[in-house]
Amino acid sequence: MLKVTQETVEKLVNDGKFVIAIGGEHSITNGIVKAYKKIYLDEKFTVIQIDAHGDLRYEYEGSIYNHACVMRRIIEMELPTIQIGIRAICKEEANLIKEKNLTVFRAREIAIQPDWIERAIASIPTQRVFLTIDLDGIDPTLIPGVGTPEPGGLNWYSLTTFLRKLFELHEVIGCDIMELAPIVDSVVSEFTAAKLIYKLIGYQALAQGW
Numbered sequence: 001m002l003k004v005t006q007e008t009v010e011k012l013v014n015d016g017k018f019v020i021a022i023g024g025e026h027s028i029t030n031g032i033v034k035a036y037k038k039i040y041l042d043e044k045f046t047v048i049q050i051d052a053h054g055d056l057r058y059e060y061e062g063s064i065y066n067h068a069c070v071m072r073r074i075i076e077m078e079l080p081t082i083q084i085g086i087r088a089i090c091k092e093e094a095n096l097i098k099e100k101n102l103t104v105f106r107a108r109e110i111a112i113q114p115d116w117i118e119r120a121i122a123s124i125p126t127q128r129v130f131l132t133i134d135l136d137g138i139d140p141t142l143i144p145g146v147g148t149p150e151p152g153g154l155n156w157y158s159l160t161t162f163l164r165k166l167f168e169l170h171e172v173i174g175c176d177i178m179e180l181a182p183i184v185d186s187v188v189s190e191f192t193a194a195k196l197i198y199k200l201i202g203y204q205a206l207a208q209g210w
């Protein structure tokens with residue numbers, strides 16, 4: 001499945017499309033990022049992850065392609081990462097963050113330090129970025145329909161202000177929005193996710209002068 005995802009994204013990007021992938025289990029991001037890694041070869045890009053969880057475990061529930069491992073696979077691809085909105089990590093992940101000196105903007109820090117946006121933008125080491133949004137990074141009162149909700153998280157204006165700046169100041173080569181798990185009799189999560197995609201299209205259009 002990851003291979004098919006990779007080939008599909010590669011084809012779309014090579015056709016000149018700007019891809020916004022939607023899902024789905026967060027491990028899908030592995031296939032998508034591999035496509036960009038192949039297209040951009042040795043030109044580095046940073047993977048910016050908005051997420052409640054570190055997703056840095058080596059393996060989870062018997063698979064190295066579990067949603068809890070997606071960023072570990074990306075670090076193995078030797079791409080720089082910035083993690084934003086994190087508020088749930090295990091010991092293994094905390095150790096890896098220390099050992100590899102990974103850049104993490106925790107949800108609590110985001111809530112109380114409004115200058116996090118400037119600091120996060122300034123911490124990006126490359127001009128090109130790939131953006132992966134796990135919807136559980138956002139406050140679950142805005143998007144309750146996710147697989148693993150966590151209290152806290154980014155609010156709408158904090159998130160969109162950051163994203164707007166990111167698209168303005170960096171070249172976003174692609175993005176994905178993952179982990180939507182609809183709730184019966186509510187469209188709040190789907191609507192917010194759709195609105196977020198609409199925003200991303202707008203930011204890219206502004207940045208690229210479409």
Ligand SMILES: [Mn+2]
Pocket residue numbers: 026051052053055067134
């Ligand atoms: Mn995730």
